Amino acid sequence: MPAQWMVGIAFVILGGALAAGFVWIALDARTEEWDGVYKRAGLLRRRWFVGLLAFAVVAFAVSMTWLPYQFVRAAQLPGQPLAVAVTGQQYAFNLDTQCLPTDKPVEFSVTSKDVTHGFAIYSPDGHIVGQTQAMPGYTNVLRVSLPTPGTYILRCDELCGPGHPFMQRQITVGSCGGSAGACGASACG
Amino acid sequence: MTTMQATSESVLRDPARVRTVNRLTVLWVLTGFTLLLILGLAGLLMRAMQSGILGNAALTWFYPILTLHGIGMVALVALVPLAGCWYIFAQRVPMSTRLWAVCYGATVLAVVLVLVSTLIGKFGTGWTFLYPLPYNSTGAWEVWSFVPFLLAVTIVVLVVLAIDIEFLWRGIRKYGSIGRMYGLEFLADPHPADDGRPRTDLATIAMTTTALTWIPAALLGAVLVVLELIQVFVPGFSISALLAKNLTFFAGHMLVNVGLYMAAALLYVILPVYAKRPWRVARYVVIGWLATTVALWFAFYHHLYQDFAQPDATQVIGQVFSYVSAFPALLVTLFGGVMLVWRSGIRWSTAPIFLYMGMAGWAIGGTGAILDSTAGINQFMHNTLWVAGHFHGIMAMGVMMFFLGTLYYAYPVLTGRALSERIGHAAAAFIGVGGWTVVLVFFLSGVVSEPRRYAVQLPGTEWLALVGMLGAVLVAIGGLLIAGDLIRSVRRPVSSPTEPERQPGPAPAPA
Secondary structure (H helix, E strand, C coil): CCHHHHHHHHHHHHHHHHHHHHHHHHHCCCCCCCHHHHHHHHHHHHHHHHHHHHHHHHHHHHHHHHCCCHHHHHHHCCCCCEEEEEEEECCEEEECCCEECCCCCEEEEEEECCCCEEEEEECCCCCEEEEEEECECCCEEEEECCCCCEEEEEECCCCCCCCHHHCEEEEEECCCCCCCCCCCHHHHC | CCHHHHHHHHHHHCHHHHHHHHHHHHHHHHHHHHHHHHHHHHHHHHHHHHHCCCCCHHHHHHHHHHHHHHHHHHHHHHHHHHHHHHHHHHCCCCCCHHHHHHHHHHHHHHHHHHHHHHHHCCCCCCCCCCCCHHHCCCCCCCHHHHHHHHHHHHHHHHHHHHHHHHHHHHHHHHHCCHHHHHCCHHHHCCCCCCCCCCCCCHHHHHHHHHHHHHHHHHHHHHHHHHHHHHHHHCCCCCCCHHHHHHHHHHHHHHHHHHHHHHHHHHHHHHHHHHHCCCCCCCHHHHHHHHHHHHHHHHHHHHHHCCCCCCCHHHHHHHHHHHHHHHHHHHHHHHHHHHHHHCCCCCCCCHHHHHHHHHHHHHHHHHHHHHHHCCHHHHHHHCCEHHHHHHHHHHHHHHHHHHHHHHHHHHHHHHHCECCCHHHHHHHHHHHHHHHHHHHHHHHHHHHCCCECCCCCCCCCCHHHHHHHHHHHHHHHHHHHHHHHHHHHHHHCCCECCCCHHHCCCCCCCCC
């Protein structure tokens, strides 16, 4: 399941619970009562605090393993990666390879010649599997694993001018004719 | 009572001043509502363009309108709650009506400048004017159009800054110190003894937080504006894109957050009037707002999660403080507001309906924001329409609902003219259903990785923009119902009932 769907499900559960709570309180607001509410509110607030704190601590600890930065990715995706230099410019991505392997990590070094662009990698099923920014004067290093072969699309997702929605490029993952980078632009899109 | 206090009281009760305060407030509220309507229609237009029903118009007009909608709404989110807070504090301290009138004139000028920049100059960088895009338009706009845009931004920054500084100055004179405005004495003693000096309240604490966080943000924002202006006139000059982005989001994130916290101050004052229960200062409230003050300084780093050149530490710090900033909202304001309403016997008139909707919008939109503020999740959702979902949840269905609640509370009090409850309820229904349609479609679009700020949607997803547009149409109907009732109240006024609950009272009693 794409990560986005899991985020969506988490939102439906958490947001839905909050929405249900708001509706329930609104419907239960018509009866006037003070003493009971006053006493129970303090207790509820303490429980709400402890519950939120526990949830936040666990979520934070788990989420540190999802970080996309080098100090985490280098440990999670060991081995010699294929280095790919990417330069964004209005409104194209220049890459020094056209094919990417499925069996080893890929390390994109991303920069820009003009303005800040986004560099989002869309899988064949249409979801973002990783991204970073292409910023002039800086090189952002993104290490990813692309185990599913197929045609991926690189899209700019940072507003970079009127041609922004058209800044994209296809790239093939797998079927690289024996070695990464072996196929040309005409073969790989 | 000291001589100074007596003088202050007589100034506050001066009938001429009261009239000026009321008129200025009505002017701000009506101007804010009109701009909200126009900018909302600009949003509707953008969804129509994205749905494809307007043909190639999107290619020319989408980005100028996006920029107009974005900067306009960000300014409104800050200025409209500021106007409400100014009115509240003008009841308690002699806030300068002259300064506030100048701020109004400057804001009108800012509106004109933004219109010139976007609709004539076709300036289209989005409200964040991410460096160095303003100077690299590939022919879509000329650099001159950036100047009126920057001047308009400067005006908004200075208006909030001026009122924050005046608030702090007058607050210190009234309460004695910034510490007492924060209620620090509650940390030592949950029930401090009466010492003959005024005690703070929730709205004052929220506004103090706003002032102390906005002052540094405004100064750093001013540095960015100056650097950008230099490059306009000295094209060979340039700055670091990463530095500029940090400055943009330090000030920009702060601006929308101070708007949210000033909106919370309105909630603190108005909701108790309808719930008929006091909303008191307590130790956990003071701790919560102190935590918010600190968290706001560092949470903005979550805007730079995809800038891997940032130090890794700042990315983790950004997530820590994003989480921290959620606690006061959930534990103090939202939980407190819900408990205020629970079994209160509240009569669901239009004002509390909008206020309650605002709390729900803040909570549910905030849930989407917290998920996205997790760096490991952000790598999949960053710059997708998920982001538009969470900030429309918090801002459109949160802050703007607080504003409409304030309008329905304040307008009859200030003008003596009643608004129709029947129309108010109908408007709330249209805005609630339509608004959440808009927001949920944004969230769903984020789940399918639709990038934000695309004039042309990804193939096959145009229907999502169309559904979002239909939601925006419902919101527009709700807005026009309110506008029609406001116009009717001017042409055929009906006196406002003099219910005690509608009288603007003094600050809620301290604990």
